[in-house]
Amino acid sequence: MMEYMLLRHRDIPNLNQIDTFLKEDGFEGLKKAIKMEMGDVTNEVKAAGLRGRGGAGFPAGVKWSFMDNNNWPHYVVANADESEPGTFKDREIMESNPFQFLEGLAIASYAVGANVAYIYLRGEFWEVAHFLDEKIEEMEKAGFLGDNIQGTDYSLKIYTHLGAGAYICGEETALLESIEGKRGQPRVRPPFPPSKGLYQKPTVVNNVETLSGVPFIIKNGVEAYRKFGTEKSPGTKIFSLSGNVNNPGNYELPLGTTFRELIFTHGGGVPNGKSIKAIMPAGASSSMIVANDEALDTPMDYEHVQDVGGSLGSASVIVVDDSVSLDWLITKTMSFFAHESCGKCTPCREGTYWMKKLTERVRSDEGTEKDVELLKDVAHQIQGKTLCALGEFSTMAVLTSIERFPEDFKK
Secondary structure (H helix, E strand, C coil): CCCCCCCHHHCCCCCCCHHHHHHCCCCHHHHHHCCCCHHHHHHHHHHHCCECCCCCCCEHHHHHHCCCCCCCCEEEEEEECCCCCCCCHHHHHHHHCHHHHHHHHHHHHHHHCEEEEEEEECHHHHHHHHHHHHHHHHHHHCCCCECCHHHCCCCEEEEEEECCCCHHHHCHHHHHHHHCCCCCCCCCCCCCCCCCCHHHCCEEEEEHHHHHCHHHHHHHCHHHHHCCECCCCECEEEEEEEECCCCCEEEEEECCCEHHHHHHHHCCCCHHHCCEEEEEEEEECCCCEECCHHHHCCECCCCHHHHCCCCCCCCEEEEEECCCCHHHHHHHHHHHHHHHCCCCCHHHHHHHHHHHHHHHHHHCCCCCHHHHHHHHHHHHHHCCCCCCCHHHHHHHHHHHHHHHCHHHHCC
16 A cells, blocks of 8 residues: 555544654655745746646646736635535545645745735634644744744744635635635636735635645655656545445545546445446536446546546546436536526526526426427536636536436436
């Protein structure tokens, strides 16, 4: 078994205690980073190829390099608004390995010249927010946060900020609006956050898992990090496995691990000897992949999952067995998206509402083939017509289910 990079608490008891973390070479990455030039830290993360773990897979170091150095102050925001159905990795990191996450946030802040950073948590994570406040205070007392970190002239304050339970606030510009005390709705882009973000100042928004991978890179170097994963998708990834599997949970594995290995070797296979019908590789907002041998043997990285008609996203892998009718499943996903649409964009606001109604009708005894065609038409009317990805993503499971599993929608 490989050594954990992100879920180190599974090998090391009490890693969420600062004394234990220090004994396990904690904060060595931060100590090294603040002795480097800021640009060199960014270049190291660039060279490592760390990609955003929140869904888009955009290179973290490249995002940092986009910061507008003619506009100050700079901010860094950790996106801990983990609200995607099927995703539950970030909470485990924050509760069980918080110092590594906070260390990564501090390194990112130093790299872009930010003296203030925020952690935006979904409203249901209020206990986690209080816990992180305690850990931030412990780091300040130990000299790893606050004024003049480790005797240098670099200072950093980290604040937690609770949302109010809206899924849309996981979108980075809606998240920034929420921190500013406004309604959580996406902004028109451009400008993008690295140019004008929080309080109209340059801002980097990174996912919890992304930031947690930074200390390893700075401490151990690019080559050590690239030993894991693939050339274009280096490092490890936490796969949140759920659905019809014997052993659901978080599994940290090198990017490029196959679906088959995740589901059968680590997840223990499907209960009651049933067959896998479909896979949702990125939670409720992903396409429905036909679980044939080609798909099961596909490496889970940011390139290859697309080859079988999906996307890796946040790697929230939902397994669907052959007892599940997909017309039932998409009524559940559409109920979620219709409820969580912020209402700013008409195609999403009206489209998700009518898709919910139509999926329910298709599921009922009154459903007809015309209803299925109308459902597809409404979904196509949403795509490419919204400010953020919620509207478009809400259509993915519906359209791919109808296309790839037509037998579940025969009337």
